[in-house]
Amino acid sequence: MNIHYPHTIQNTHGETLTFLAVEKGPLGDKVLVESQVTPGSGPPMHTHLRQEEELTVVSGKMAYQILGQEPQYAFPGERVLFKRGVAHKFWNAGDEMLICKGWVAPANSIVYYLSAIYAAQNKSGKQQPEAFDGAYLMTRYATEYEMPELPFLVKKAIIPLTYFIGRLLGKYKHFTDAPAPLP
Known part of the structure; x- marks a missing residue:
């Protein structure tokens, strides 16, 4: 990017x-x-x-x-x-x-990540990002960013399932320039 x-x-x-x-x-x-x-x-x-x-x-x-x-x-x-x-x-x-x-x-991926989060919020019209984009970003950058108040079930079941469905549906093409997450 x-x-x-x-x-x-x-x-x-x-x-x-x-x-x-x-x-x-x-x-x-x-x-x-x-x-x-x-x-x-x-x-x-x-x-x-x-x-x-x-x-x-x-x-x-x-x-x-x-x-x-x-x-x-x-x-x-x-x-x-x-x-x-x-x-x-x-x-x-x-x-x-x-x-x-x-x-x-250090800066790491913060500019990309927050730009993508804001875009996903704008897409949903709410503070919560659009579901597929949010699931992608939270999965890809799980080693860098965390949302501690999300319920356990959401983190461990709903987000991974949403991410998987998004992959199947081809929802992540607009993330082709996403920088690699930190290990």
């Missing part, structure tokens, strides 16, 4: 994410991001199994939560670091647009 920066993606439930640039570094590439989130919106609980994510609030009020902990809040100028392997979510807890800047490192 050939990405030109800045690269902006938007979903139908209030999130706009701009990948500003990629910085090369000794520990891998770091993708610089800017996030704009409408009041009440934000990504669901998720885990970056191979990456850290840091966000600095530019304007607005960000609520964030680590799985199993109480929500916390960050205000303009405050920084929040989500460590690799730690389930987390954040959302706009204010009445104005939440704007954050930050980075994800």
Whole structure:
């Protein structure tokens, strides 16, 4: 996938994410991001199994939560670091647009993955991605990303079955440029 920066993606439930640039570094590439989130919106609980994510609030009020902990809040100028392997979510807890800047490192497949997730959300018109695309992405990138609040039955039976049916029906041709997952 050939990405030109800045690269902006938007979903139908209030999130706009701009990948500003990629910085090369000794520990891998770091993708610089800017996030704009409408009041009440934000990504669901998720885990970056191979990456850290840091966000600095530019304007607005960000609520964030680590799985199993109480929500916390960050205000303009405050920084929040989500460590690799730690389930987390954040959302706009204010009445104005939440704007954050930050980075994800190492970059790995994050630009492709989130671009594909946002496209699948737009296809479904909901926060949940379109079923076949979601099953493909969650299966292909299972070593990099996790949705910890999905029920066990969904993760272990419904997603694999949906992925299998999608393969049989030829639903994944638009993913031919998908980067290889990390081992």
